Amino acid sequence: MEGFFQALAAGLLIGAVYGLMCVGLGLIFGVMRVINFAHGDFMMLGMYTAFYLFTAAGVQTLFGNTVGPFVAILLAGPVLALFGYVVHRTLISHVSGTRTASLEGEGHYAQLILTLGIALILQNGGLIVFGSVLASIRTPLSSSAWELGPIFDMSIFLNKARSIDMIVSLVMMILLSLLITRTRIGKSLRAAADNPTAATYMGIDVDRAHRTAFALGCGITAIAGGLLATNYPFHPFVGLEYVIVMYAGVVLGGMGSIIGAFWGGMTIGLVQQMSTLILPTQLQNAAIFAVFLLIIFFRPQGFFGRVVERT
Amino acid sequence: MLRIEGLSAGYSAKPVLNDVSIDVGAGQFVAIVGPNGAGKTTLFKTISGIVKPSGGAIIFDGVDLLAVPPPQRAHLGIAHVPEGRQVFPSLTVMENLEMGAMTESGRRDWRTNIERIFEWLPVLKERRDQFAGTMSGGQQQMLAIGRGLASSPKLLMLDEPSMGLAPSTADFIFERLIEIRRQSGLTMLLVEQRVAEALESADHGYVLEAGHVVLQGNNATLRADDRVRKAYLGM
Numbered sequence: 357m358e359g360f361f362q363a364l365a366a367g368l369l370i371g372a373v374y375g376l377m378c379v380g381l382g383l384i385f386g387v388m389r390v391i392n393f394a395h396g397d398f399m400m401l402g403m404y405t406a407f408y409l410f411t412a413a414g415v416q417t418l419f420g421n422t423v424g425p426f427v428a429i430l431l432a433g434p435v436l437a438l439f440g441y442v443v444h445r446t447l448i449s450h451v452s453g454t455r456t457a458s459l460e461g462e463g464h465y466a467q468l469i470l471t472l473g474i475a476l477i478l479q480n481g482g483l484i485v486f487g488s489v490l491a492s493i494r495t496p497l498s499s500s501a502w503e504l505g506p507i508f509d510m511s512i513f514l515n516k517a518r519s520i521d522m523i524v525s526l527v528m529m530i531l532l533s534l535l536i537t538r539t540r541i542g543k544s545l546r547a548a549a550d551n552p553t554a555a556t557y558m559g560i561d562v563d564r565a566h567r568t569a570f571a572l573g574c575g576i577t578a579i580a581g582g583l584l585a586t587n588y589p590f591h592p593f594v595g596l597e598y599v600i601v602m603y604a605g606v607v608l609g610g611m612g613s614i615i616g617a618f619w620g621g622m623t624i625g626l627v628q629q630m631s632t633l634i635l636p637t638q639l640q641n642a643a644i645f646a647v648f649l650l651i652i653f654f655r656p657q658g659f660f661g662r663v664v665e666r667t
Numbered sequence: 668m669l670r671i672e673g674l675s676a677g678y679s680a681k682p683v684l685n686d687v688s689i690d691v692g693a694g695q696f697v698a699i700v701g702p703n704g705a706g707k708t709t710l711f712k713t714i715s716g717i718v719k720p721s722g723g724a725i726i727f728d729g730v731d732l733l734a735v736p737p738p739q740r741a742h743l744g745i746a747h748v749p750e751g752r753q754v755f756p757s758l759t760v761m762e763n764l765e766m767g768a769m770t771e772s773g774r775r776d777w778r779t780n781i782e783r784i785f786e787w788l789p790v791l792k793e794r795r796d797q798f799a800g801t802m803s804g805g806q807q808q809m810l811a812i813g814r815g816l817a818s819s820p821k822l823l824m825l826d827e828p829s830m831g832l833a834p835s836t837a838d839f840i841f842e843r844l845i846e847i848r849r850q851s852g853l854t855m856l857l858v859e860q861r862v863a864e865a866l867e868s869a870d871h872g873y874v875l876e877a878g879h880v881v882l883q884g885n886n887a888t889l890r891a892d893d894r895v896r897k898a899y900l901g902m
Contacts, residue, residue, distance in 0.1 A: 454737075540765075543758065547766045550755040557715055557749060559741030559769045559818070 358510045363629045365504075365512050371625025372522040373583045375618035376529060377598065378605030380577030382617025383532075385606060387549040387569035390452050391464065393471040395577060395602060396595025397478035398436060402578025403585045403594070404482070406432035407491050425495045426520065429582030433575040440574025444567045447474065453563045454552070475595065482592030490589040498586050521583040528579060529618055532572075536614060545569055549612070577602075604648050610661025619659055623647075668693045668854050669714075669822055674723035676713045683709040685878040686723070691822065696848055696855045698869035700862045700899065705875040707858040708750050711826050715747045716740055728821060742770045744821030750830060750858075752811040756800025760791055763799050763810055767817030776819045784813045787847050805836035809843070816847070825857045829864075837861065841868065862899035866890050874899075 381395045392398075409415050410428035419427045449455065451470055456463030497516035505511040536542035548555040548565035555562055581598075584590075605624050609616025624644055631643035652658075669691040677683040683706040691697045699707055712718040714725060716737025725732040727743060735743065746767070755763050764784065768777050785792040788809045794802065799810055808828055815823055828844065829837035841861075845868050848855055859865035866872050872889045874882040882892060889895050 540769075543762050543765060544769065546758055546762075547755045550757055551753050553717055554749060554753040554755065555766070556717065556737050557741060557747040557753075558766045558814070559738055560766070561736075561738040 358512075359633060360630075361510060361512050363633050364626070365514060366518075367626035367629035368622075369514065369518040369522045369625075370629060371622035372525040372529075373518075373580055373621075374601060374605060374625040375621035376525040376583070377577050377580035378602050378609065378617040378621035378624075379529065379532065379614060380573040380575070380580060381602045382573075382606045382609065382612075382614050382620075383569055383576065384573035386612040386614050386617075387545050388452055388566045389462065389549075390448065390467050390566075390570075391471065392448075392573075393468065393599065394474040394478060394595075395471075395573075396597070396599030397475045397482070398440065398574045398595075399577045399581035399598055400482060400590065400592060400595040401439065401478060402432045402436045402574075402581040403493075403590045404486055404491070405435050405578065406582035406585060407493055409435075410493055422495055422497060425493045425582075425586055426524065428493070429579055429586075430524075432582050433579040436578030437571040437575030441567060441571040443474065443574075444570040448570060449563060449567065453566050454556070455563075475599075479593050479595065486592055488591060490591055491585075492589040493582065493585040495586055515587070517586045521586060524583060525580065528576065532576065533615065541568065601644070604644065608648060608651060608658055610658030613658070613660035616658055616660030623651075668695075668728055669856065670724075670726040671710075671714075672724045672726070674710070674713065674720055674725065676709060676718050676720040676723075678709075678718070682721070683878050684713065684720075687875070687878070687880055689873055689880070691854060691856050694852055694854055695871060696857070696869045698857045698859060698865040698872045699875055700859055700865050700872060701875035703860070704877075706878045707875055708826055710875070711747060711749070711824055711858060714740075714745065714824065741818060744770075744772070744819075746815035746818045746820035746823050748811045748815040748823065748825045748828065750826040752804070752807045754799040754802075754807050754810050754814065757798060759796050759798055760802075760810055761795045763814050764791070764817045767814035768819075770818045772819035773817055777817075780817050780819060783851075784816050787816075787843060787850075788813050805832050805840065808832065808836075808840055812840070812844070812847075816853075820853070822854045822856060825855065827858055827860060829859065829861050838864075844868075862895070866895075 377399065381392065384390060384392055406429045409431050410425055415428040416424045447470060451463045451466035495517055497520065501513040501515050502519065503511050503513055536546065544560045545565050545568065547558065548560055548562045552562045601624055605620035606617045608623055609620030627644050627647045628640050631640055635643055671687060671689040674687045675682060675684055687710065701707055709718055713720050720733065727745065730743060732740060755766060764781065768774055790806055790809055791813050794806065799807060802810065812828065828840050841864050857865055857869065866886050866889050869886055871885050872883065873880050874895065882889065882894065
């Protein structure tokens with residue numbers, strides 16, 4: 357019983373960060389309908405950005421070992437958002453948005469090739485620049501825990517770094533929801549996603565809305581990546597491991613639903629941790645996809661997906 | 668206010684509009700009628716910039732419209748109420764109206780506009796928090812019109828507001844449009860297949876067939892024309 361609750365707690369902690377990671381991708385897919393294969397590698401860049409901000413750019417000396425990593429992680433968000441903005445402007449915008457709206461397949465083939473190409477460049481470029489040695493953003497909190505309880509003679513241990521990761525994720529998620537549902541920018545992003553042509557009639561610059569969504573998505577995933585890096589070491593090819601989880605989360609939540617992507621990621625985190633109760637650790641990822649297939653079998657549109665096509 | 672001169676446009680080498688010239692004066696209500704596939708919707712899409720013309724000119728309020736990027740055209744004062752309504756299904760009625768008010772003038776006049784829109788189309792007030800995608804066709808059409816009005820436009824372009832609606836609903840929407848125009852004096856350009864109703868309420872009409880303007884005149888002349896009477900009015 358204690359093991360069950362311990363795994364549940366661990367699943368909720370990691371699930372919140374996975375959720376945030378998926379939301380970054382879900383936002384891009386939901387607004388732009390672009391399949392971005394390079395998204396895991398944008399996250400990898402976010403991890404390294406946080407790493408170097410912490411170790412080399414003075415965040416460590418300024419904020420210390422405990423708070424410093426989280427400051428660096430939050431700063432990596434805007435940096436990667438800017439990077440995403442530039443990548444969209446120079447590359448992605450040529451194969452998406454109004455430019456390809458009238459093409460067959462809306463430019464999806466070109467998008468696949470382009471984002472795969474960007475992924476390869478980032479991975480191998482990362483190998484040259486960062487090297488192949490594992491890096492991590494360690495804080496003293498990574499190796500200490502809070503004890504919850506004892507309740508009914510049970511104690512659950514919450515890793516301090518992961519707990520703060522979860523809180524940061526939830527706060528980011530709340531801020532993003534407010535942005536999407538309450539602000540003029542957020543509403544125009546949703547309008548552009550619903551019907552790009554009608555949005556143009558309203559005077560919304562759809563390409564600019566796409567650029568905003570792309571930058572925002574990159575920034576959010578970068579922060580999620582930094583949070584993961586407080587517990588998991590990373591390397592230039594780490595994006596590959598996560599991008600599959602990201603897509604599983606987005607599909608599970610329902611393609612196009614931003615809040616769905618969060619719950620998709622959360623589900624994956626929970627399954628991953630809970631599966632260790634009955635399966636060997638090596639089968640964690642197999643368990644994720646078994647559950648994924650099971651859910652998709654009964655609910656092909658995902659948790660929050662709309663069955664109707666957009667007009 | 669809107670002058671279209673010798674406009675030709677089409678989709679990848681298939682011409683849809685051929686040397687079309689149309690004039691809409693300030694305060695006028697102009698109707699463009701014609702059969703399916705005559706190019707009416709393409710004409711509107713060209714004005715809004717979704718379709719690129721192959722020749723001709725569009726002058727709006729003294730501005731060469733073809734030099735203005737599509738999303739900027741709404742900001743000049745053109746409101747396009749598109750064919751098939753095209754409301755934003757996952758946004759609420761209120762949010763749809765807010766999207767209409769993305770223009771500077773729409774933001775400035777938001778309070779007075781929303782009051783008037785709710786007065787003209789009370790169903791939007793009742794359903795302000797409902798998702799637009801869950802409303803009936805007639806309600807969506809009213810929302811699309813309200814969304815267009817929310818931008819404080821100089822010109823309201825309506826593409827087949829009666830499309831796919833029950834005759835009584837279509838009648839109601841026509842009656843609302845005439846009332847809105849009577850109270851606001853707004854310049855309107857209407858594309859319609861319900862020729863009788865369209866010509867009855869418009870000041871001026873154009874008959875578009877296979878991409879050509881085959882006939883034009885004020886409403887009395889058109890309704891008296893033999894070809895119009897035979898082909899469209901069933902007389």
